[in-house]
Amino acid sequence: xxxxxxxxxxxxxxxxxxxxxxxxxxxxxxxxxxxxxxxxxxxxxxxxxxxxxxxxxxxxxxxxxxxxxxxxxxxxxxxxxxxxxxxxxxxxxxxxxxxxxxxxxxxxxxxxxxxxxx
Numbered sequence: 001x002x003x004x005x006x007x008x009x010x011x012x013x014x015x016x017x018x019x020x021x022x023x024x025x026x027x028x029x030x031x032x033x034x035x036x037x038x039x040x041x042x043x044x045x046x047x048x049x050x051x052x053x054x055x056x057x058x059x060x061x062x063x064x065x066x067x068x069x070x071x072x073x074x075x076x077x078x079x080x081x082x083x084x085x086x087x088x089x090x091x092x093x094x095x096x097x098x099x100x101x102x103x104x105x106x107x108x109x110x111x112x113x114x115x116x117x118x
Contacts, residue, residue: 008108009028015104037066071116
């Protein structure tokens with residue numbers, strides 16, 4: 001969930017280069033090819049309770065890593081470094097498990113691994 005849907009949309013489209021597949025005033029769905037990444041505005045307590053969920057509160061994004069496959073990791077890192085919402089957490093690098101990646105944080109604190117196989 002996000003506190004600012006417009007800000008999140010801008011981050012995911014401008015930094016990660018994703019295109020919105022479906023959009024409403026309450027959510028945006030990005031088709032990533034493998035799955036759909038859907039970001040929704042915060043829900044009220046009654047709506048959360050109806051689905052057995054709790055508000056993320058101040059722990060928003062804690063312990064979650066979303067992996068997004070992208071072709072140009074260096075360009076994603078550069079855009080994240082220049083973007084005023086979100087941040088680049090690591091420089092692009094090759095891992096021991098043959099993935100080229102960089103780690104980012106979106107405007108709500110969720111950690112994003114932008115990566116591709118080498």
